[in-house]
Amino acid sequence: MDQRHDQIEGNSEPSHSFGQVSHLALDIGGTLIKVVYFSTSRDDCIDHEGDSSANNTLGVSKSGKHILEGRLHFAKFETRNINDCLEFISSKKLHLGGFQRCRNLAKDKNLIKATGGGAHKFAELFREKLGIDLDKEDEMDCLVAGANFLLKAVHREAYTYVGGEKEFMQIDQNDLYPYLLVNIGSGVSMIKVDGDGKFERVSGTNVGGGTFWGLGRLLTKCKSFDELLELSYRGNNRVIDMLVGDIYGGMDYSKIGLSSTTIASSFGKAVSDYKELEDYKPEDVARSLLRMISNNIGQIAYLNALQFGLKRIFFGGFFIQGQPYTMDTISVAVHFWSKGEAKAMFLRHEGFLGALGAYVSYAKNRLDDLVCNESIQIPVSASYAADPKYNPRNADLNDNESMQCSVYTA
């Protein structure tokens, strides 16, 4: 499967009504580029300059601010295929900023919010190819801002995953902090969040999504992250993992609380089997790898939560992708190690924390002339539009998805 092509096709025929665009924001990671942008409905902009009508896209809130109704859109690309991302932005004119064309042309219209290491690495490329300057926002700032945005503004965003079931949690805004944010991108960052803009990156690990994908590619020859996830969904890790029972002749090691089915050593059976890589099924290899990495992240997250007395751990980042097995392993690890004291929670828009953080940073900086005196506030009425049923290939992938959203303008 050619993911590059998939991405383009998927994005070139959007199912939503597509109008003016503003606030393109980018999170350019080591492996993926995440894109967020806002659009109003088609043909609703030019005629409503300054208008206020409850029936139109641009309305007026009780506080007297203008409300722009529309949708937040999400897309992602592989960083190694960055040209696809540039084409996508160019073809949709995302970089030109819809509002400017509606209202007045801002002199700084070519300044686009971007975060992630690629905002530094590829700044020159964006200038050359699209004529835009990347306005760099700190990566951790954006992750936290994105997570706080989702947790406060978006209905049915956070959920636990227990026994194969998602349970959505309504987070009490007064009881949100402190929490541990674990963002699993190529690597993993663990951030203690104490409030809006109040946080500390307390830990991390280099065993993350890039490790799963990278090692997985080498071991299974699969062509994409989705394919690797699908493989893992069908595999059996016990073929390659050494279980406690494999060492103890089928017995538990009950004295220290290890059952015979506990994994003693990931990939440990590959030592004693007289087998080569080709003799194992790729799906079993993928499964062992996914379990190893998910479990490891869950454990390190728990140990950090314990250190700081945090009861809630939110897991984000592209690695998770709403994958049941990933979430189950992480949830079980946190539950096991914390003896039920700490809880793993997941976010529907897990992969877009950084990009959303960059998006809401337009408001922070009050770039009035850029965005036509508009300042974004958290769209409290935002609701999530789609609820795709689980599908191993496309489960909650969140690319090409969008959510309904109101933007308040000054």
Added chain:
Amino acid sequence: MDQRHDQIEGNSEPSHSFGQVSHLALDIGGTLIKVVYFSTSRDDCIDHEGDSSANNTLGVSKSGKHILEGRLHFAKFETRNINDCLEFISSKKLHLGGFQRCRNLAKDKNLIKATGGGAHKFAELFREKLGIDLDKEDEMDCLVAGANFLLKAVHREAYTYVGGEKEFMQIDQNDLYPYLLVNIGSGVSMIKVDGDGKFERVSGTNVGGGTFWGLGRLLTKCKSFDELLELSYRGNNRVIDMLVGDIYGGMDYSKIGLSSTTIASSFGKAVSDYKELEDYKPEDVARSLLRMISNNIGQIAYLNALQFGLKRIFFGGFFIQGQPYTMDTISVAVHFWSKGEAKAMFLRHEGFLGALGAYVSYAKNRLDDLVCNESIQIPVSASYAADPKYNPRNADLNDNESMQCSVYTA
């Protein structure tokens, strides 16, 4: 290279003077069998029954106890080649117990101390092939007893590894506890040790020596653990690991203290390189794997030491093998995460903690009639015999090695 053959050859021509043997003890793990046994010098036993002569092997201590001079021997075998181990024991008559033949034949002469899961799994095999019963000792009990034995009794046993240099530490016996013992076998156990026989297994991870060897075999096709280690010694992990600088265009992410050379994602470059496994050098793959696992264990160990306020972490288990790069990575991880507060320490006989623990458990149980009324005390005069210079293939492997040792007999 056929390690099985190596093992047999190495063990079949011992360089030491070989006499009567007693106290065979086994640690049968998921991947390796570790063997410890004591021997007096050749031809020194039968004539000295009850004798006391300072010039003979059997002397008398100041306390009036008999002292038997001899050597502790160490050997290891792959668990999948358990028949080699049985042959070795049989050919050397280790299972018959030298002292019994010297003094009086004990009715329980066929009871041999053994620990590790294989003491359960292979009990029947030992009974069938050698006519011996394995007297099972708990694995954690043995690891702790073995570590305490080494730390108290053996000169120049514990050392730190900083900047490529071993620094031996004389441990103050009154300031030994508490410490964290991290045993890296197929899997990893982390044990908080508070005294002799006083301990708790507080954590562990399934990413251990079996993972390194198992994944390493699949990725590099190498035939043995030593070969894999040698490969890693020659490799460069930056070829496959995604560094912070790879994401940030060569820059540090200094705001959160990550330099451009920090590994952001182990194996992360394998995502974006258009390369197959065959396109990477096996030594680079081995190096990345070793670094990933060493770093991960160091981090989890530190987090546990932090939780319990432990300043000293002793690392044991066959994974380490005195390998400079392994020890360096673990040391740096502990130093980095603890900001210099905690210290990683290593043990010369790292791979034999469990077997040594099983060995000293002969004394614990006072199996008087089995071992001719002999009770073992810690041989305070024990000293380590050899000091091999570093050699990537055989560095401190400790198999086929021995140490001088005195056994006190009642």
